[in-house]
Amino acid sequence: MMLSKMVLDTRSYPVSASRRKFLIGSAAVAGGLMIGLNATPSRAATTAVTDNPMTGYIQITPENQVIILSSQFDMGQGPYNGIATLVVEELGADWAQIDVKGAYGNTKLYGNIMWGGTAQGTGGSTSMATSFDRYRIAGAAARSMLMNAAADTWSVPVEEITVERGVIRHVSGKTATFGALAQKASTMQPPQDVQLKDPEAWTEIGKSERRRFDSASKTNGTHPFTIDIKLENMLTAVVAHPPKFGAKVSSFDATEALKVNGVTDVVEIPRGIAVVAEHMWAAIKGREVLEIEWDDAQAEKRSSTEIMAEYRRLGPNEPEATARSDGNVKTALDNSATVIEATYEFPYLAHAAMEPLNAVARMNTDGTLEVWGGHQIPDLYQFISANIAEIKPDQVILHVMKTGGGFGRRAVADGDVVAEAVSVAKAIGFRAPVKVQWTREDDMRGGRYRPAYLHQFKAGLDEKGNVIAWDNHIVGQSIVSGTPFEGLIQNGVDKTSVEGASNIPYAIPNLRVGLTTTNVNIPVLWWRAVGSTHTAYAVETFFDEVAAKANRDPYEFRMSHLKAHPRHAAVLKLAAEKAGWSEAIAEGRFRGLALHESFSSIVAHVAEISMEDGAPIVHKVTVAVDCGIAINPDTIKAQMEGGTGFGLGSILAEELTLDAGEVEQGNYDSYTPLRIDAMPDVEVFIVPSENKPTGVGEPGVPSIGPAVANAVFAASGRRIRVLPMSNALGS
């Protein structure tokens, strides 16, 4: 964190001032603030073209390949496919000629529009929202340039030329490939404006048969990940990190490590001690015999149990800050006929993406530094790399790799593993390219977790069973505090701590959402769906509990409180109808439902379960989603399926614990994501929409947990208020 702070305060980099602004803006998005989402796309109106598409968005090679330069980083959710769909739609390319590469280094072209356009980055499920106009305009402008190039070459009016499936055609029957005209097209003046296709004319957007273009390479082992990078003379390093967060190296003895066959160097870097070797196994063996004395003076030494015990003490107190206050919740609670109270506890969670963190750095003889990695905030990583290597940012060449998962873990303010790769390469005098590869244990114990949280609730019902008071106190660490993103904290409220709770859609006249931010020295980070990973569970199970106390059906009770939110109501209704909520259910099966908005998309889950040895078996899940215009319906379905499995696994059995400041889990034997035997059948229904697209990478996660918890209540009468469920129920 300190490194990035230093970076951001450096005035030598021309964008440092705007960068600060961007980072604040980006955090605002992570906190669920979005701009201009509900405008209907213009129909048959012209749109201004501000940038030459062939400089930064679309490269057409003489070999007839169309390379799309993506502002958005792809960690599996498919934004490359979404962006390609937008370009192909307007450009008229053939899918067989499409490839997508990660772009960087030009804020004007790639700045995330949902973050105010002031810097590039991927997060908050914004990739389609930021790309929807940008890449359609680029495609249309590039098509116009190809047509003008053809008209010029053939000496015919441009009106007589059409473009379809990668073929440029004149009415006379004359044709050309994109490749044949690529050179000339790139010299044409870009049009001042373009007319985007009317949605009714779309042949790509919204078509369910449109599938991902990268599936084949991810099925035959050829898709390149960062771990697969091979460079001449490249060395591989593993880094020994402090076992407690906040500890530092006191001293180390590399004698034994250097004796290991294949180990070339043992070097100290700001984040630990790196063992550098000819290959991974030698590096691992070298690290096993490396002796390090750690200085624990400043380290966090508490256990997660102690931390949660403190949160329990804080829960009943007045919140430090108020995220939302409507009416007078205290008076309303005093006047309530029934008051319901509950406390919820959420553990730390690890991202545990399948590809453990890694990055590769190579200094070239011309003074440029190449860095391969999952560059989720590329400009920042370029700057951090330059700073370490003591060169200028524009001397850093990034290779934005598609990564084996991410779930938020590759968007870090200090660029952690990227910084390590450059630091190790520097520490060996840049004499060879270096790949830093974390092991699973490094990844699990390397920090940046979904923070632990506690939710303290009080709700009041009047005599008729209406909810008249709702008091929700959230206790936990801030993700953004102490980072360059901390501009997001407003009036003492980190929006990422309260998102999903402070914007509860139900009409409740007296409502307060308060926050107490705790001071714990465990590094925390956004974890797929961020605040909604706990707020959805807490709010939707407690609202369910309130419905039960009022003797009302959970569906009907929610609908009666959603009159001001027709989109939410439509999503919940669709899910309930498709799940047969009002119909009888098979003997031994039970249903629960939940509704949640995250990142401006609205999702409802209905879970159908049975109980076995006291624990839920989830058989069938019905999902309804409103994410605006569905660009790739099958990708949306895949994200809802996968998000459901990801969210389900987290509430069933994921928990990261610390004992005396040290993480107790190291691998998938003790930290246990969902496996195939626990995966339910997931059926997804997309609400038709003309609104601009919002995200799907995260919104599939939040509401499965509370839907299952509410089904457990229906089955057993038990409310599970401490996660994961495996602690309270049978395993």
Next chain:
Amino acid sequence: MSIRLSVNGNEHEIEADEDMPLLWAIRDIVGLTGTKFGCGLAQCGACTVHIDGEPTRSCQYLVSDAVGTEITTIEGINGKIAQTVQQVWTEYDVPQCGYCQSGQIMSAVALLSETPKPTDEDINISMSGNLCRCATYQRIRAGIHEAAKRLEA
């Protein structure tokens, strides 16, 4: 020490310590990177290869024990079952990030070789060792059933 490996029908004479896991020999020395490192503890299945046709976690299998065996990686699988599985995987867009999928396919091919018409329970038993953090399990299951159907025809 010098170790002789047969990978995908090709003989490789490599220099490696005998305690090196086969995974790192395949990736870092033979140079085939389709087989992935996920956990190093045989907990995630990303490193699954076939040793004499048997699905094996190469991260917990010593390179010295692989001498005299026939190792098959994602780069070397062929035959009707493998081709059908890969074809269905692509059609169904099973992969999201794709990192675990080499291992998933190696396990699925092994399952279908042993059990041409697997039940859901067969799939659970054979595929539970292969983690997918993107949770593409629904499509993996559907893909295995579809591949079985096509192979029967």
